[in-house]
Amino acid sequence: MSDDHSPEYYKKKFIPLIYLVGGILIAGTIITFAADLMGVFKDFTHAMIFALTVAVVKASAVIYIFMHLKWDINLKTISLTLGCTVIFLIGMMVLTVGSEIDANKPGHAENTWNHVDKPEPTVKPDK
Amino acid sequence: METTTQSETEQNEHGDDHGHGHAEQSFLTKYIFSTDHKVIGIQYGIGSLVFLLIGFILIMGMRWQMAKPDTPVPVLGPILEKVYAHEIALDGEGKTVPIFKDGKITASGYNQFGAMHGTIMVFLAIVPLGFAAFGNYVVPLQIGAPDMCFPRVNMASFWAFFAGCIVMTVSFFIPGGAAQAGWTSYSPLASVIPTDGQSYWLVGMVLLITSSLLGAVNFIATIIQLRAPGMTWFRLPFFVWAQFVTAFLLLLAFPPLEAAGIMQLMDRVCDTSFFLPSGVFAAGTEPMNVSGGGSPLLWQHLFWFLGHPEVYVLILPAIGMVTEILSNNTRRPIWGYKLMVGGVLVLGFLSFIVWAHHMYLTGMSSKIATFFQTTTMIISIPSVILLTCLFMSLWRGAIRFNTPSMFALAFLPMFGIGGLTGLPLGFNFTDLHLHDSYYVIAHFHYVVAPGTIFALFAGLYYWFPKMTGRRMSEYWGKVHFWGSLIFMNIIFMPMFIQGFAGMSRRMSDGGATYSMINNPDVTSGALTDSIMNMNSLITMGAFGMGLVQVVFIVNFFWSIRNGEKADGDNPWKATTLEWQTPTPPPHGNFLTEPKVYHGPYEYSNPDVDNGEDFLAQNDPHKSTSEDIREAQA
């Protein structure tokens, strides 16, 4: 942590926070797992949104409390570095996956320069 | 001599004071397993210069093959035949032949030379020389730090680089030879190629990337944490800014390639199909025994996510060095220092979202292509800002035409040609015609060869007195410069024309087969004789270029012991901190902690009465005009 707190602060404030975050993490894991076991989500997109939301909540708790970013967030070095990293990461994922999805879209072939020889996407025949 | 002796004595006197507590170091810890950033910088420098030469020898072999296809290579041939005694299968008939039969370069050998020329030049020569060697030696000195932030991590970085170099070198001598899939290692070719060279390449790359990551962490932490008192962000020399941005590019762009390298290694070793689509064919008539379902484009995305920032990793340290040298040799401040800093930051940021302009031919949709085309055009703006500022800095300067400044001056138009010829490649519609032609080769070599390498030469001539206490010979330096400038242009200028004429960059016989030169009946679609004859011209240029570099090598080694002694610790009368410490700098760099009072480019300031035309950064003399400027900012 950026500023040194008194021992009292650690005992009274920080240790309870650790237990709280531990509880959040365990609860999040159990919720996700239970949703999977009970088959709550039939559809991939909703399942992914749910799972990643819970994961992001868990991850934020870890970053904010366990990695004590809560107390360090005003340090420009850390916040700018993390900010840039997150932006580049999202850029990489969105553009990479986006170009792949876009290129595979049925009926999309005429938008690309090589539409002449593009074969039809192969789909296995129904049984 | 007096200066050197004096500083050595001072170093010994202060040996106990600087606090590291190891006054006596054995040869091994002082020069081999050293944690001193200066020694590590020199280690990097020697290693990368050796690989610069090796990479150049490889291209000379390739140029011979292009100019005179299927004739034995003069000097290299017999050696190659001995070294490359192992055989490789040729497709179709199951026959095996030596890679270098009768001293001739076969297609496989040409592919190996091509792949390794690119890899060695980019990852083993120029990045280690520009970023690691000069960065290690100069950056801590320029910011007034005693060493890098994490000296042992620094050493680990060098030894990871060394291990990577060993793996890459060894790959030439394994059965089947080195990697053959080009420096970009596109899958599925790279995944299914039957020789082991590609696996060695991947292991080598993982080591080199690890080295770069450790180095990048160290550079950024050093620049953030260890700036001397008074060294505010806008008092940093521009070279430090360039290294700072370069380190960030390496830090965030290299890991995706490491991930991709691991995946391709899995493809090759564990037979997975990350980059192999279903039903892929390789060297046969049946689909391969792989699960399939992979995406070859995934490799290209991850590769170019590094690949494009890598361009700026190559060029930014060079621009930084040119800035330092030009400012010093024009004896006037850099025009638009803050503009340049802003430009370099924007450049670094944007370089992460332009990568797919290397991939227009992969059939991406016009939406995505338009996005990348737009960002590519936008990123040319900060590049132009940097170049314009440097040109403006020359205006009304009293330019000293010594060797480093001539190399730095030549950098500007050469880099300009390289940059401007890149614009047609950034547009989707023109790139479709020019892609994979010699035009592309000429474009990026103008950026890297007469661009970055000239700047690196300038840096070598400029900081040589700091490292050794002696100057390199001016006369032979100028011979080196004029020779290099002329031959560089003889080599690369005709390639633009060849590229426009449609010569592909992948032809191992220089286009002889493609142009149907041996079949006079066929005329359509062939390359004309004048285009083909340029191959010989370029090859002659390349050999002339090699001859001129001999001058440099001799000059370099001769000057270490016999060069003219530099007058004092600050022979160039420079302002930055590395010249305000003894030559060579002692362990711990500075005898007392430097205090910084001024910006980096206080040349010819009429307000200063210290009897010189420059004001060192740690000179306590007042400069009223600078104070006013800082107050205004």
Next chain:
Amino acid sequence: MEIPYYDKERPDTGLYNGKAGIWLFLASEVMLFGALFSAYVLLRVGAEPGTWSMGLMNQWVGAFNTLILIASSATIVMAWVCLKLNDWKGFRKWKWATVVFAFIFLAVKWSYEWPAKFTHYDVTFATNESASKVFTDVLGENFEDQQKSIWERRYDPTKEHAGGVDLKDRPLDGHIVAYIDSNNVEHSIDEAWGIPFWSHAFAWRHDRKNIEKEKDKSIRYDKDGRPVYKQGHYRDTFRDKDIKAIIIVPAHGTWDRESSGDKHASRATVKYAEAKHDGNHANSDAHEHHRITIAREDISRLSSYEPAHSTFFATYYTLTGLHALHVLGGILVMLYHLLPVSRRVYEKNPVQFTNRIEITGLFWHFVDLVWIFLFPILYLF
């Protein structure tokens, strides 16, 4: 001059050197794992129907390991707080707890989870007729519904690919217990191989396409008829060992003939047999198992759950393997901090030692963070 700010914070940045370094390092790690995540998403989006074999994972092991890693993340921050409170004994207690948790994590993964997969085989069939013959042998005459539900659960849980794939492309899974060579001699796997499961995975591979490959002239063969280069892509256990047929025990709990469809309604209750068996079937209750003999001609592809099995397993092993290497690195650093010498380091400069523990903790939390994302995308959904 000495390197400043190695223990105390630099006033204008608020950081000591190590902390700046570790955050930068973690930023690069984010990009490393982020690139692999991108690869995962891209491959999954582009996967052909019935090839994303995620339903084969054992979620219980994954959930257990998640809780273990969460616990270790909490204990390591407790260790650091103890040092802040000058509680040396508390520090050692929590630190040891972290090491133990981390070790359990690795033990579960490397001695149980992976080996169980390496000994577990998928067989797909040459024709629909041969598939039908084998499934009848396994499940009885009316195998259709049960077989289809098993396949959907594993390869198509969201039923996006209605109709599915051909019967011959729906795998039967189980453990290979023996093979029959061309002289009709039966060899038990143990006596024939006698090798641990690690190499087991790479020893058994067959693809029908390889039968034609034997005459492929573009590949060099040595005097024993093995390809010289890049063996993996052309390796074939059946050809190399001259195998005529294999004897396989279908995975217990999945392919039980008497089980009804209702029993398998929930995915969790029907995980394949790895929870109950290891590779050595002779010692388990294998006698009750149905031994199925499948001839070489009927098999189109045989592969264990190794990386080459499918793109899903390729990403699974790469992601978890890289993550496990990080765990291993963390264990080594933590053990270094638990050496007796650390007490002297601590007394010499308590601030510096506490900082080191903080940095280790930051790294360890990142490892935990990666797993938080890995668990749902690799095991659950």
